[in-house]
Amino acid sequence: xxxxxxxxxxxxxxxxxxxxxxxxxxxxxxxxxxxxxxxxxxxxxxxxxxxxxxxxxxxxxxxxxxxxxxxxxxxxxxxxxxxxxxxxxxxxxxxxxxxxxxxxxxxxxxxxxx
Amino acid sequence: xxxxxxxxxxxxxxxxxxxxxxxxxxxxxxxxxxxxxxxxxxxxxxxxxxxxxxxxxxxxxxxxxxxxxxxxxxxxxxxxxxxxxxxxxxxxxxxxxxxxxxxxxxxxxxxx
Numbered sequence: 261x262x263x264x265x266x267x268x269x270x271x272x273x274x275x276x277x278x279x280x281x282x283x284x285x286x287x288x289x290x291x292x293x294x295x296x297x298x299x300x301x302x303x304x305x306x307x308x309x310x311x312x313x314x315x316x317x318x319x320x321x322x323x324x325x326x327x328x329x330x331x332x333x334x335x336x337x338x339x340x341x342x343x344x345x346x347x348x349x350x351x352x353x354x355x356x357x358x359x360x361x362x363x364x365x366x367x368x369x370x371x372x373x374x
Numbered sequence: 375x376x377x378x379x380x381x382x383x384x385x386x387x388x389x390x391x392x393x394x395x396x397x398x399x400x401x402x403x404x405x406x407x408x409x410x411x412x413x414x415x416x417x418x419x420x421x422x423x424x425x426x427x428x429x430x431x432x433x434x435x436x437x438x439x440x441x442x443x444x445x446x447x448x449x450x451x452x453x454x455x456x457x458x459x460x461x462x463x464x465x466x467x468x469x470x471x472x473x474x475x476x477x478x479x480x481x482x483x484x485x486x
Contacts, residue, residue, distance in 0.1 A: 293473060301412070301460055303476035316473055351417060358466060358474065362408045365417040 262286060264354050264366035265334075272372045273342045281369045282334040285354030291315070292335050293353045293363060294327060303351075309335065342373045377401060378465050380477035388485050393450040395480050397463030400444070406466035407439055408474060409448045411459045418462055422448060453484045 265284040273279045285292050294306040305319040309329040320327070324343075329335040339346055349370050353363035380397050387393040395409075406425050410418035422437040424430045424446070430437045436449040446465075450457055460479040466472055 295476075301462070301479040303462070305473045305475070308473055319473075358406075358472070360406075362406075362410075362420045362423050362464075363474065364420070367417050 264352055264364055266350075266352050266366035266369050267334075268369060269367065270370045270372070272374060275344060275373055276341050279339045279342050279346070279371055279373075281337045281350050281352075281371070283337070283352030283354075283366055284334040285352070286364060289354035289356050289364075291355045291358055292329055293355070293358075294335075294337050295351045295353065296348045297351060297368070298348045306337070306350075339371075342371075344373050347371060347373045377475045378463055378477035380461075380463050380480045382478055383481040384483050385480055386483045386485055387453050389453055389455060391453055393453045393457065393482055393484070395448040395450075395461050395463075395482065397446045397448075397477055398444055399446070399463075399465045399475075401465070401467055402441075402444065404444075404465045404467055406474075407437070407446045408464040408466070409435075409437060409446075410462040410464060410476075412462060412479065413459045450482075455484045455486050458482060458484045 267282045292309040296304045307317045307320045307327045308315040312329045324340045327337045349368040351368045352366045355363045378399050409422040412418040424437040424439045434451045438447045460481050462479045463477040464474045
């Protein structure tokens, strides 16, 4: 498709519960990026993929966050044992060539941890 | 030092005037520069990108890049109320197809 599809739009989890977010990139885009947007518009990079391979995971809090992009499946971002500070909007973006074209963002998943 | 810095605003500009948004970046090796617009509660939308020093124009938007000063700007001519949004400056670092680093954004308010 021509849009980055993220599901669900909203997710509420109790502290300590697991959260799983999904992202289907635009067809033909080989790069996928996950960002976390907290208050005051701060975008924090989490992880990027080139096809199913992790390209850069320097932003991931590895003890609780994990992500995958498997062939013929939506990409996923999973948070084990959510904490209150994980409450944010999680954006997925895809690109065919980030340097040349930038990203196309999905509409985001708003995660609320209570 | 933050990698990408922007004045958070709000920047208030009368309708029809030129809005000027500024951004500085710290990594001298940065390659690609982007401006995204984000309406409240929505996802960012790419409006301009620039790689070379100088100006790049697209409709009412002009991006300006000065690599020597590590400075990027966005001019919006004939500002409209629909331009009211947060504008995010983003920079791609040295490695090819690396992640984009975002500034915190400038809130722009066009006064009718």
